[in-house]
Amino acid sequence: MGEMTKAMRKAFPYTIPVLVGYVFMSFAFGVMFTEQGYSVLWAILMRIVVYAGSGQYLAVNFFVPGVSLLQAAFLTIMVNIRHVFYGLSLVERYNRVGFLKRLYLIFGMTDETYSLVCTTNIPDDVDEGKFLLSITLLNQLYWIGGTIVGSLASTAIPFNSEGIEFAMTALFIVLFVELWCKRSNRYPELVGVMASILCLVIFGADGFILPTMILIIAILMINRNRLDTGKIETEVERDA
Amino acid sequence: MLDTMDSLIMIVVVAIATFSTRAFSFIIFPKGKEVPPAVSYLGKVLTPAIIGMLVIYCLKSTSVLAYPYGMPELIACVTVMALHLWKRNTLLSIGVGTVLYMFLVQYVF
Numbered sequence: 528m529g530e531m532t533k534a535m536r537k538a539f540p541y542t543i544p545v546l547v548g549y550v551f552m553s554f555a556f557g558v559m560f561t562e563q564g565y566s567v568l569w570a571i572l573m574r575i576v577v578y579a580g581s582g583q584y585l586a587v588n589f590f591v592p593g594v595s596l597l598q599a600a601f602l603t604i605m606v607n608i609r610h611v612f613y614g615l616s617l618v619e620r621y622n623r624v625g626f627l628k629r630l631y632l633i634f635g636m637t638d639e640t641y642s643l644v645c646t647t648n649i650p651d652d653v654d655e656g657k658f659l660l661s662i663t664l665l666n667q668l669y670w671i672g673g674t675i676v677g678s679l680a681s682t683a684i685p686f687n688s689e690g691i692e693f694a695m696t697a698l699f700i701v702l703f704v705e706l707w708c709k710r711s712n713r714y715p716e717l718v719g720v721m722a723s724i725l726c727l728v729i730f731g732a733d734g735f736i737l738p739t740m741i742l743i744i745a746i747l748m749i750n751r752n753r754l755d756t757g758k759i760e761t762e763v764e765r766d767a
Numbered sequence: 768m769l770d771t772m773d774s775l776i777m778i779v780v781v782a783i784a785t786f787s788t789r790a791f792s793f794i795i796f797p798k799g800k801e802v803p804p805a806v807s808y809l810g811k812v813l814t815p816a817i818i819g820m821l822v823i824y825c826l827k828s829t830s831v832l833a834y835p836y837g838m839p840e841l842i843a844c845v846t847v848m849a850l851h852l853w854k855r856n857t858l859l860s861i862g863v864g865t866v867l868y869m870f871l872v873q874y875v876f
Contacts, residue, residue: 544861564768576782586781590769596780603784613817614792616810622798629793636789638821645814690839690869696825697847697864702818704851712815719819732827736820743816747809755808 531661534653538661541647544701545639545666548694550673555688557677559587567678574671578635579607605737612740613641620644624656635663639695642702714754718746839871 553574560570577586585606589599613636621629640663649658706712722742726735747754769777796802802810826844831837847864854860 544857547861547865565774569774573778576778577785579785589777589781590774592769594777596776599777600780600784603781604788607785607788609817609820610788611791612813614789615806616813616817618792618796618810619802619807621793622796626798629798633789633793634786638824642818642821646818687873688869690872691865692825693843693868694861694865696822696840696844697861697868699818699821699825700844700847700864701851701857701860703822704848705855706815706818715812715815716819719816720823722816723820723823727823727827735827736824739820743813743820744809747812747816748805751805751808754812 530654531657534657534661535665537650537653538658538665541643542662542665542669544694544698545643546669548639548692548698549666549669550676552692552695553670553673554677555692556587557674557679560590560674561678563587563590565590567675570674570678571671574667574674578667578670579637605734608737609638609740610636610641612744616645617641620655621659624659628656628660632659632663635667637666639698640666642699646702646705714750715747718743722746835876839868839876842871843868 556574557567557570560573561567565573573586579586585602586599588594589602614633617632617636621632624632643662643666644659647662649655703716706716723735723739726739726742729735730738768774796806826840829837829840843864846867847860850863851857851860
């Protein structure tokens with residue numbers, strides 16, 4: 528357990544931005560779920576077995592009579608379809624760890640965890656698997672913690688939290704800027720932004736992610752000869 | 768609110784659906800199976816592209832054509848970028864950007 532504690536301590540500073548964002552986002556989920564008539568225990572159970580940013584907000588709408596299971600499954604898959612492609616970036620790294628750990632890492636692959644895992648340079652003196660596990664686990668603990676607070680305090684909060692969700696946007700912008708400082712990342716970053724804007728305009732906010740991912744992959748594959756120089760580094764130095 | 772049994776079944780369905788999207792690539796490329804060079808390449812270049820996509824994804828509900836014309840988002844995003852390029856301090860950039868955005872949507876626009 529000593530090794531794991533060490534990995535947790537090393538991983539913690541990298542997860543602080545997610546801590547801030549998650550506590551407030553999951554707080555909002557706790558409030559919404561309680562308003563549907565579910566107690567804090569339900570919210571916690573939901574948080575433990577389903578760990579998924581925006582998917583979780585969507586799921587709140589399923590807990591009313593009249594939504595079929597098939598419909599719920601289909602909508603959940605569509606909202607989370609981008610994670611199919613996240614897996615592609617992590618297959619090599621995650622396949623190096625043991626089976627149970629890998630199962631949990633895959634289960635916990637949210638947008639935020641994915642972004643941290645892909646851009647964090649693992650310290651030399653920590654075990655890779657334990658470090659990845661620490662990041663994923665810490666993030667989920669923030670997620671659960673925020674839900675508990677949100678469910679319990681859903682009434683009489685003298686604090687206007689409108690706009691707090693911008694913490695996640697800011698986190699991704701920071702990672703974007705960090706990657707930008709390494710020249711090799713600029714082309715794929717621009718492809719990601721431009722393809723998203725184009726598809727958002729054409730398909731609208733509810734259905735643009737799948738076409739965006741397909742467009743991104745097509746453009747990156749067409750340019751493979753030019754980009755595949757082996758110099759792509761997504762691990763950035765951070766003040767952690 | 769659904770009854771207890773229906774609620775439990777719904778949670779399990781949502782859990783399986785969520786997990787299946789994440790596990791998809793790992794089922795196609797299980798441990799021990801050689802990952803083709805094209806996928807290996809894609810895995811590397813996809814990260815910066817996906818981070819770019821996530822920035823837009825977070826901003827997808829911004830109203831650009833109606834008041835306030837995306838002004839709070841634009842101001843806060845530019846601030847985070849400029850501050851981060853200047854100081855390179857993650858917490859400072861996120862903290863200042865979020866507080867500024869909250870101030871803008873609550874009091875200014």
